[in-house]
Structures are given as C-alpha cells and as structure tokens.
Amino acid sequence: MSKLVNIFIFNILIALSCVWQQIKMPATQHRAVLITKTVVSKSLNGNERSVSKILYTSTPSGDQYFVYSIADGSVSEAISYKMVDTKNGLFFIANRLFSNQDETDSLHISFDDRKHMVLVGKTDQYVLFPANYITFKQQVNHQHQVLSLLKLLEDNIGNYPIESLLPLMMVSKPDKFSKQVQQAKIITPRSQSDEITDTWTCIYNYNQAGKIVSVKASSGQEVRFDKTVTYNTGGIAIKVHQNIEDRQITDRKMAFNPQQTGVIKWTDHVLETGQNVQTDLVTTLMRRDIQAVKKANLSQAEVLSLVKQMK
Numbered sequence: 452m453s454k455l456v457n458i459f460i461f462n463i464l465i466a467l468s469c470v471w472q473q474i475k476m477p478a479t480q481h482r483a484v485l486i487t488k489t490v491v492s493k494s495l496n497g498n499e500r501s502v503s504k505i506l507y508t509s510t511p512s513g514d515q516y517f518v519y520s521i522a523d524g525s526v527s528e529a530i531s532y533k534m535v536d537t538k539n540g541l542f543f544i545a546n547r548l549f550s551n552q553d554e555t556d557s558l559h560i561s562f563d564d565r566k567h568m569v570l571v572g573k574t575d576q577y578v579l580f581p582a583n584y585i586t587f588k589q590q591v592n593h594q595h596q597v598l599s600l601l602k603l604l605e606d607n608i609g610n611y612p613i614e615s616l617l618p619l620m621m622v623s624k625p626d627k628f629s630k631q632v633q634q635a636k637i638i639t640p641r642s643q644s645d646e647i648t649d650t651w652t653c654i655y656n657y658n659q660a661g662k663i664v665s666v667k668a669s670s671g672q673e674v675r676f677d678k679t680v681t682y683n684t685g686g687i688a689i690k691v692h693q694n695i696e697d698r699q700i701t702d703r704k705m706a707f708n709p710q711q712t713g714v715i716k717w718t719d720h721v722l723e724t725g726q727n728v729q730t731d732l733v734t735t736l737m738r739r740d741i742q743a744v745k746k747a748n749l750s751q752a753e754v755l756s757l758v759k760q761m762k
Contacts, residue, residue: 483508483741485761486618493731503527506754507619508747514595517548517747518615519754526751530615534560534595541592543600545612549751556612560600562588574638575609583631602627608651608668608676609637622715622738628680628687630661637668642696649695651676658682686710689717699723713738 484507492499506519515533519526529548534541540561547554561570567584569577569591579587590599598620604611605620605627620627635653640646651668653676658664668676677692686708694700705717719732739761749757 480511480743481508481745481747482511483744483757484619485739485741485758486622487737487739488618489735489737491733493733494729504758505615505618506749506758508744508749509597510747512594513597515747516597516616516619517749518619519749520615521754521758524755526754528615529751529754531748532597532613532616534591534597534600536595541595543597558611560591562592564588569603571604571609571611575636577603577635578633579631580633587631598623603632606666606676606678608639608653610639618736622713622736628662630657630663639695642698698725 486505486507487502488505489500489502492501501522504521506521508517508519509515515531518528518530518532520528526549531544531546531548533544533546535544540559543558543560545556558572559570562568563570564584567579567581569579569584569587571577587599587603590596597616601613601616601620604613605617607613607617632653632655634655635651637651637653638648639651640648649670651670653666653668655663656665662680662682664680666676666678667674675694679690681688686706689703689705691701691703691705693703700722702720703717705715707715714735714737716733716735719734721730721732722728723730741757741761744757
C-alpha cells in the first residue's frame, strides 16, 4: 500500500512539473504582434484608402524590439530598438535594418535619485512621483524594458526616434493612464535649424483615482500640445491638439473601451497652415498576437512568410 501511495505522489509531482513548465515556457519565448493599419484620407481632392501591416517581434525579456513595416507585399522598413549599457551609461538605440546606410539614433537615459528625475537625451527632464520613479528605474535601468521607456515618452513631444513603436503602444494592454509623471521640461530643435530651439513646460493633471486627465505643453505663454482624457461608463475619450511650429495643426479625437482590446480607431483633422489645406485622416489599428516565434531578428523572407501565415 505504501509503495502504491509513493508511486501516486511521484506521478502527481511529474504532472505538476509539466504544468509548471507549460506555464513558465512562454516567458522564455520570443513574442510577435501583427498590426494591420488602415488609413482613410478625406480632402477636397477626394478620398484615398491605404492598408499596411506592421510586425513587431521582441526578446523574452522585452529589452529588444524589432519593427517591420510591410506594404505592397514587401518590407518597406525595418528598425530595431534596444536598451544598452555602455561605459558612458544607458542608451536607448534605434537602428535601421536592411539598409546600406546603417542609420542609428540613440538617446542617453540617466537618473537623478534625489529629484526623482529621468533625464532623456541631453536636455529633457521628467520628474516622476517617488513610488513610480523607483518602479520605472527598476524596469528601465536594470531590466532594460523598452516599452516601459515608451510609456514615458509616448506623447512624443520631444525629438525621439520612437515613431515606429507608437502603434504598438496604442494597442498594448499595460495601464498607460496611471499616475507617473509630475512635470517635465522638454527642449526641441526647430525644423529649419538645430540652433533654434523651443522649451516646453509640461504639466500633468490626475483625478482622485490617480488617472491622467490632461497633459499641457506650453512654449512661453502659448499652449501648443493639449491632451485631455475623459472617463465614463462607456470607455475612454481622448482629445489631442498639437501645434508645434505653426506649419501643421492636428486635432485628434479617439474613443474606445479598454476592456475590448485588439482594435482602436481615431480621427485626425490636419491643417497645413502654409498651404491652407485641410485633411481628415481616419486610422484603424487591428492587433493580432502570435504566440511565439523562433527568434526576434528576422530576415525579409521570414517576415513575409510569417505575415502570410497570419492571413
């Protein structure tokens, strides 16, 4: 009898071990997300519709992401993003792939524990709430999590090489509306000359539940970036007004239910002030998760093959 009990316990332990391995295994696998992007452009010249796809792959730890843009059956652009420790400190690096130019952009990321401040690049300063600062520093400085840094920068007021990652942030599940930043000072160069800059004072406001309700960025006395977030039983509504250099003014409206993930849609009203041209852009992103891929860094042929399998 005792022998049978021992055999039974041994079999149970083996079964539990297999279940544990199945649960833990995804954490060691490379991940992939496919986003289908549809843009409908409406102007006095008529309507146009374009459809493209973006494939995101990442390492198991989230310290490196690869972004592959696919249009007309070919890979039009590929960029890798990663966090790297060097002798000169921590850097966020964006590197264009599949190109003979070997274009690389980088942002130096440093921390001021006394002020709970994150310094991005040479000039930009983000002051975080103390508890959020500790968590953020652990995720970025020690774990090198790319998306944690993107959550801080996703309003994209600064001059950051993050454009290709923004669609992924828009359809990602992490709580992007929670309390994090107290205030920020961001300096951006003018498009006409790097010697002429604008200094933006960014104010963040939260409701009693600790959710973001507004972000305002002012240069001098004029508000040039204004985001408001409204919460109701039907979901979340976001309005963004952006006017950086008076060349292009964009007003965005977006409404969605955070419980219904996978699809997000918004409308941009764009005014090109120099030409007095108005365009409405209706953009839809549809997300599909791929359970696992063998590696994150793919060749063009591997990218196209994987996308084809997802049809």
